[in-house]
Amino acid sequence: MTEAARNIQHTVHTEDAIIVPRKRGVKTIEVDEELMQDIRELVHDRATPILKNILTDLHEADIGEIINHLEHEDRLYVFDLLDVPTGSVVLLELDSTIREQLLDALPSEKITAYVDRLASDDAADLVAELQPHVAEKVLRAMPTEDSADVKNLMRYAEDTAGGIMGTELVAVKMGNTLKQAIGEVRAAAKENMVIDTVYVIDDKGVLVGSLPLQTLVLHSPNRRVYKVMDADVKSIRTDVDQEEAAAMFRKYDLVSLPVVDTEGCLVGRITIDDIVDVIEEEHSEDVARLVGSDAEELERRSPYQIAILRLPWVLTTLAIEFLAGVVIHHFDETLSRVILLASFMPIISAISGNTGLQSAAIIVRAMSTGHVTLDRWWTPLARQVQTTLIIGSVCGIVLGMVGSIWQGKWEFGLVVGFSMFISVNISGIVGTTTPMISKKLGFDPALTAGPFETAFQDVVGISIFLSLATSLLHWIA
Amino acid sequence: MTEAARNIQHTVHTEDAIIVPRKRGVKTIEVDEELMQDIRELVHDRATPILKNILTDLHEADIGEIINHLEHEDRLYVFDLLDVPTGSVVLLELDSTIREQLLDALPSEKITAYVDRLASDDAADLVAELQPHVAEKVLRAMPTEDSADVKNLMRYAEDTAGGIMGTELVAVKMGNTLKQAIGEVRAAAKENMVIDTVYVIDDKGVLVGSLPLQTLVLHSPNRRVYKVMDADVKSIRTDVDQEEAAAMFRKYDLVSLPVVDTEGCLVGRITIDDIVDVIEEEHSEDVARLVGSDAEELERRSPYQIAILRLPWVLTTLAIEFLAGVVIHHFDETLSRVILLASFMPIISAISGNTGLQSAAIIVRAMSTGHVTLDRWWTPLARQVQTTLIIGSVCGIVLGMVGSIWQGKWEFGLVVGFSMFISVNISGIVGTTTPMISKKLGFDPALTAGPFETAFQDVVGISIFLSLATSLLHWIA
Numbered sequence: 001m002t003e004a005a006r007n008i009q010h011t012v013h014t015e016d017a018i019i020v021p022r023k024r025g026v027k028t029i030e031v032d033e034e035l036m037q038d039i040r041e042l043v044h045d046r047a048t049p050i051l052k053n054i055l056t057d058l059h060e061a062d063i064g065e066i067i068n069h070l071e072h073e074d075r076l077y078v079f080d081l082l083d084v085p086t087g088s089v090v091l092l093e094l095d096s097t098i099r100e101q102l103l104d105a106l107p108s109e110k111i112t113a114y115v116d117r118l119a120s121d122d123a124a125d126l127v128a129e130l131q132p133h134v135a136e137k138v139l140r141a142m143p144t145e146d147s148a149d150v151k152n153l154m155r156y157a158e159d160t161a162g163g164i165m166g167t168e169l170v171a172v173k174m175g176n177t178l179k180q181a182i183g184e185v186r187a188a189a190k191e192n193m194v195i196d197t198v199y200v201i202d203d204k205g206v207l208v209g210s211l212p213l214q215t216l217v218l219h220s221p222n223r224r225v226y227k228v229m230d231a232d233v234k235s236i237r238t239d240v241d242q243e244e245a246a247a248m249f250r251k252y253d254l255v256s257l258p259v260v261d262t263e264g265c266l267v268g269r270i271t272i273d274d275i276v277d278v279i280e281e282e283h284s285e286d287v288a289r290l291v292g293s294d295a296e297e298l299e300r301r302s303p304y305q306i307a308i309l310r311l312p313w314v315l316t317t318l319a320i321e322f323l324a325g326v327v328i329h330h331f332d333e334t335l336s337r338v339i340l341l342a343s344f345m346p347i348i349s350a351i352s353g354n355t356g357l358q359s360a361a362i363i364v365r366a367m368s369t370g371h372v373t374l375d376r377w378w379t380p381l382a383r384q385v386q387t388t389l390i391i392g393s394v395c396g397i398v399l400g401m402v403g404s405i406w407q408g409k410w411e412f413g414l415v416v417g418f419s420m421f422i423s424v425n426i427s428g429i430v431g432t433t434t435p436m437i438s439k440k441l442g443f444d445p446a447l448t449a450g451p452f453e454t455a456f457q458d459v460v461g462i463s464i465f466l467s468l469a470t471s472l473l474h475w476i477a
Numbered sequence: 478m479t480e481a482a483r484n485i486q487h488t489v490h491t492e493d494a495i496i497v498p499r500k501r502g503v504k505t506i507e508v509d510e511e512l513m514q515d516i517r518e519l520v521h522d523r524a525t526p527i528l529k530n531i532l533t534d535l536h537e538a539d540i541g542e543i544i545n546h547l548e549h550e551d552r553l554y555v556f557d558l559l560d561v562p563t564g565s566v567v568l569l570e571l572d573s574t575i576r577e578q579l580l581d582a583l584p585s586e587k588i589t590a591y592v593d594r595l596a597s598d599d600a601a602d603l604v605a606e607l608q609p610h611v612a613e614k615v616l617r618a619m620p621t622e623d624s625a626d627v628k629n630l631m632r633y634a635e636d637t638a639g640g641i642m643g644t645e646l647v648a649v650k651m652g653n654t655l656k657q658a659i660g661e662v663r664a665a666a667k668e669n670m671v672i673d674t675v676y677v678i679d680d681k682g683v684l685v686g687s688l689p690l691q692t693l694v695l696h697s698p699n700r701r702v703y704k705v706m707d708a709d710v711k712s713i714r715t716d717v718d719q720e721e722a723a724a725m726f727r728k729y730d731l732v733s734l735p736v737v738d739t740e741g742c743l744v745g746r747i748t749i750d751d752i753v754d755v756i757e758e759e760h761s762e763d764v765a766r767l768v769g770s771d772a773e774e775l776e777r778r779s780p781y782q783i784a785i786l787r788l789p790w791v792l793t794t795l796a797i798e799f800l801a802g803v804v805i806h807h808f809d810e811t812l813s814r815v816i817l818l819a820s821f822m823p824i825i826s827a828i829s830g831n832t833g834l835q836s837a838a839i840i841v842r843a844m845s846t847g848h849v850t851l852d853r854w855w856t857p858l859a860r861q862v863q864t865t866l867i868i869g870s871v872c873g874i875v876l877g878m879v880g881s882i883w884q885g886k887w888e889f890g891l892v893v894g895f896s897m898f899i900s901v902n903i904s905g906i907v908g909t910t911t912p913m914i915s916k917k918l919g920f921d922p923a924l925t926a927g928p929f930e931t932a933f934q935d936v937v938g939i940s941i942f943l944s945l946a947t948s949l950l951h952w953i954a
Contacts, residue, residue, distance in 0.1 A: 255732060
């Protein structure tokens with residue numbers, strides 16, 4: 001046994017009860033740098049039996065993490081050590097570009113086996129990532145019923161309720177007994193479905209109620225479904241945006257949500273784990289946009305692709321900043337007479353740019369959490385203005401005092417201090433209103449709250465400052 | 478009946494099945510601006526019976542939203558229309574300052590009634606918000622067992638697993654039968670607990686397994702718990718940070734997670750709805766910090782308080798920017814000889830500041846989603862450097878060309894273009910490494926990735942630019 005293998009034997013959590021049957025579920029070891037190092041050595045030595053042993057004890061999410069961090073040539077080797085049920089889940093945990101590379105290297109029969117094990121929504125997402133000719137092969141090799149499900153799901157736009165729903169669900173008729181419902185849950189469990197709620201439909205398939213598992217446990221098995229079901233069941237239509245689905249989960253503390261078509265017929269369900277992913281996506285998008293990039297940057301794309309993603313933002317910002325340059329050029333004479341003004345330019349533009357960005361980011365966030373709604377736009381604006389009045393005053397006074405001392409003229413201090421005050425306040429107003437106007441016009445508010453806003457602030461701040469300085473030039477020179 | 482009341486009668490969803498018993502659950506109407514307007518009118522008319530009728534059909538989250546949006550004097554009136562079970566849940570849905578005001582206006586006996594209806598974790602959070610003397614009164618008036626639970630939960634730090642867990646759970650011994658477990662679930666349901674998993678403990682109370690409700694439904698009631706339980710149950714210790722709990726839910730797609738003390742004894746459970754709140758909090762914190770503020774700003778605090786929250790950030794940024802001013806002052810002579818340099822200063826500092834912020838934000842986000850870990854710091858750094866090499870080159874070339882044409886000297890273009898290139902690349906490196914170093918040192922990476930970073934970039938960018946210009950002055954002047 002190698003040193004690495006011995007370490008791992010030690011790390012493995014020992015079961016204290018041999019009477020306990022081993023079940024598929026959440027496993028007990030997590031990946032730390034030490035375990036990763038050991039696995040790298042074992043992979044290097046191609047120590048297949050020991051590795052298989054270790055992988056059996058790991059959760060699929062952890063195996064995914066390990067494969068993500070291996071060198072390219074070792075990934076296929078480790079992935080091939082996994083059985084099909086584990087491998088199919090591990091595939092979902094991989095970074096998207098790594099998954100693509102792995103799928104490219106696998107024969108279509110193997111891919112079919114993995115896809116066939118997955119929940120319909122995950123299967124559809126995976127097939128959508130395949131090369132078209134491979135996808136076709138895989139779909140043809142699958143059982144007709146499953147491939148129909150997958151093809152059906154692939155019709156929905158990616159970012160709608162239909163695009164994130166799965167078709168694995170248990171539905172019963174109103175007249176059924178609870179015993180029959182329990183029978184359906186049992187049948188579903190045999191197919192590895194995780195069910196938390198049984199849905200109730202009428203003869204046309206229209207969703208009319210729900211039965212949480214708890215209800216099944218609590219009542220006599222002979223009772224009829226309609227007697228104990230919850231008739232006030234929330235649902236969402238296939239074509240509604242996924243962010244709205246996320247908002248419903250958050251607001252109503254849901255664990256799953258049935259999805260219906262335009263006729264109200266039950267066609268799928270969304271579960272909370274998919275929603276957690278949607279929330280994450282949404283946030284990555286907000287953060288990336290605020291700084292002038294795109295959430296896709298987080299996926300492992302090539303640096304070249306990232307540059308292409310960012311360049312339109314950077315070049316637009318550059319174009320706006322050229323305007324600031326033109327403004328300064330316009331005041332060349334003022335600047336040459338009082339060269340110290342140049343020292344105060346970046347200070348004023350940085351602070352007012354920052355204040356604007358603060359207001360913008362807070363409004364964007366508040367709109368996405370629902371703290372601020374458009375029909376009450378004046379409340380946040382009034383609050384931001386009051387806040388920037390205070391911040392502007394403090395910064396104006398500090399800068400004014402520094403300016404007075406530095407140039408040795410209180411008039412100079414007055415000009416820089418007052419410019420600071422005005423431009424911080426304008427920033428606050430523009431920063432608050434721009435995201436709201438963007439949203440009203442149907443753009444992503446984070447899109448206009450970021451670098452463009454800051455660049456625009458530079459132009460405004462510098463214009464105010466140098467105009468003021470020019471008109472009071474005889475005082476300060 | 479007033480016009481408003483008639484509108485609402487129309488909006489109310491009609492049940493199509495009178496046989497269906499009315500159950501507490503997710504309700505069917507949502508709040509839009511029209512409904513809000515109608516309610517405002519009814520509140521103004523003090524139309525108590527109609528309002529009560531409408532409120533019965535609304536979800537607690539929606540009632541909370543309505544009260545949030547009412548005028549201060551109307552809030553207590555509407556809240557008083559609610560029965561205790563509804564009111565207690567609505568309290569949780571209110572914005573924190575509004576809740577505080579409402580609680581201040583309520584007598585302590587009423588507060589006790591509400592608190593007593595809540596889940597232990599929510600009760601503890603609510604009591605923690607009360608004035609100390611009111612909290613004491615409320616705790617004394619509660620049943621001893623409940624108040625002990627609440628007091629116990631209040632001991633844990635707010636942002637730990639202990640701080641977000643509830644004590645409502647069902648635990649059985651390994652030797653029990655499934656029938657006994659189902660009996661426990663029934664008893665819990667009578668106390669309005671929502672249970673998705675029964676936990677299994679040994680004689681000392683140590684957590685040894687779990688029984689998802691599905692397992693209870695699937696097996697014969699006479700089987701022993703240890704035969705069918707899942708022994709690989711994940712748990713978390715009370716003192717672990719809530720963000721780590723959130724990471725476990727995300728990674729392992731959990732719906733609930735048992736919490737144990739240092740001895741491994743089961744003391745509570747965390748549910749996914751609390752985790753969704755933690756994820757939201759975490760994101761608000763990240764966004765706010767990136768722009769130099771605090772997530773608390775999202776709560777309805779007074780503009781004065783927000784200014785106090787932001788001022789330390791703004792003033793620190795101001796102090797760093799003074800450094801930039803000093804640097805410029807140092808190069809006064811260069812500037813007076815080639816005044817056009819002043820026009821290019823804000824362009825270079827804005828673009829490199831923005832590039833640095835992009836790199837920083839992406840790294841912060843990637844660290845919080847787990848895409849980037851500290852022990853593999855070189856990968857993201859190498860990628861960011863490659864990206865900024867491309868962005869720096871493109872911006873450098875564009876700026877260089879503009880500079881050459883504007884000043885009419887290619888040497889001038891070379892200086893501005895090359896300065897842009899260098900300073901964008903330094904920004905990328907500093908922007909990537911600063912958050913990683915902060916995290917290594919135990920600070921919040923978002924803390925140093927924001928305005929300080931951008932301000933620092935101003936100092937560096939301007940220093941490089943003006944030094945270069947000065948050393949090549951005989952060329953460009």
